[in-house]
Amino acid sequence: MLLSALASKDLRLERPISFHDIPHDVLSFTWGISPVRIFINRYSHLPAAMESKQVGQGFWAVWGDVTERITWGNWDIATGGVMLPTLWAIDRNGIREEDDSLTKIEVTLGPASSENAFEKLAPGVPGPTRQFPFKAVEIAPGIVQYQSGFNCGAVDQGDGVVILEGVNNAEYMKSIIDDVAKRFPGKPIKAVLTTDDAWPHIGGLRYFVAHKIPIYAMSLNKPILRRLFSASFKIRPDA
Numbered sequence: 391m392l393l394s395a396l397a398s399k400d401l402r403l404e405r406p407i408s409f410h411d412i413p414h415d416v417l418s419f420t421w422g423i424s425p426v427r428i429f430i431n432r433y434s435h436l437p438a439a440m441e442s443k444q445v446g447q448g449f450w451a452v453w454g455d456v457t458e459r460i461t462w463g464n465w466d467i468a469t470g471g472v473m474l475p476t477l478w479a480i481d482r483n484g485i486r487e488e489d490d491s492l493t494k495i496e497v498t499l500g501p502a503s504s505e506n507a508f509e510k511l512a513p514g515v516p517g518p519t520r521q522f523p524f525k526a527v528e529i530a531p532g533i534v535q536y537q538s539g540f541n542c543g544a545v546d547q548g549d550g551v552v553i554l555e556g557v558n559n560a561e562y563m564k565s566i567i568d569d570v571a572k573r574f575p576g577k578p579i580k581a582v583l584t585t586d587d588a589w590p591h592i593g594g595l596r597y598f599v600a601h602k603i604p605i606y607a608m609s610l611n612k613p614i615l616r617r618l619f620s621a622s623f624k625i626r627p628d629a
Contacts, residue, residue, distance in 0.1 A: 391440055395419050395428060409438055423625065436465055436473075445625050450482055452559060452593035454623035458482050468495040522558055526569055534573060536566055540590045544570045550580035556595035556605075560628045563594035579603050587611045592618060600629040 395401055398419035406415050407429070414429040421442065429439040439461040446456040459482075462475035474495055480488040524538040532546035543554035544566075551574050556563055567579065581604040584592060592615065598605055599619050607615055 391421075391428065392437065394421055395426070406432070412438075414438055434465070436462075436475075438462060443625065446482075449589055452589050452596075452618065453483065454621040454628070455625050456482050457484075466495065469497040470499060472497050521565075522562055524562075524566070526573075534570075536569070542566060542594075544573070546574050546577065547580065550578045552580050553582040553598075555586070555591060556582050556584055556598055557591055557593060559593045560597040560600070563597040564629070566594075567597075581606055584608075584611070584615070587614050595619070597629055 395417055398421070401417065401419040404416040404418050404427070406413055408414070409429050413432040415432055417428040417430065419426055424442045424444045427441045428437055429441070430436070431438050439459055441457060441459045443455050443457055445451075446453045450456045458480065461477075461479040461481070463477035463479075465473055465475050468474055474492070476492040476495070478488070478490040478492075479486065522538045522540075524536045527535045527537055529535050534544045536542050536544070538558075540557040541555070542557050542563075545552045545554065551570055553563075553566070553570070570579070579598075579601075582595070582598050584595060584605060584607045586592065587608075587610075592611075595605060595615065596619060605615075
């Protein structure tokens with residue numbers, strides 16, 4: 391991380407901050423496609439944390455640009471004079487996801503490697519959004535269930551179609567809407583009903599916001615939906 395920062399063409403020093411009530415200097419640079427900040431303890435000169443913005447993966451895939459912070463602490467000197475932090479913590483969007491404590495460190499010195507391990511760590515260009523195949527099943531006249539990892543449905547009400555659940559991601563829901571348009575030609579999408587707050591069940595709702603389609607939701611789910619709709623998608627924009 392530090393060698394990549396040193397080699398970066400846009401490395402700069404930002405305003406110092408108070409981190410864990412201790413003054414820290416802040417280095418910033420671009421690593422791969424991600425803006426990165428490194429917090430350096432002003433007294434020990436050891437890195438205390440690295441903060442980066444990157445495309446969310448897994449649970450975070452529906453949240454767009456995710457701020458990841460890796461925090462290090464309790465530095466120790468292992469065999470051969472190697473300095474290592476024995477406390478590691480990972481936060482994403484301010485939520486603690488991982489805490490690790492190293493209770494024993496053994497360093498084995500071997501032949502030097504020609505591989506650039508630092509480049510492997512760099513956040514890369516995000517790949518395409520994961521697509522999910524679906525099977526459309528007409529379970530009653532005018533009612534279609536789209537069966538996949540997470541099901542959704544379409545109900546023809548005569549004057550338009552109501553979608554049941556906006557799942558997975560915006561690209562997936564677009565493929566569903568394209569199929570609905572073929573099955574019910576000329577009929578508008580009247581609304582989408584969303585009943586859950588699990589991320590795979592709401593991940594496609596941003597598509598409906600972009601197309602100004604009314605969304606009916608449980609009142610308790612309004613806060614998480616508003617956070618989803620206001621999430622930043624600058625690195626890999628969606629609709």
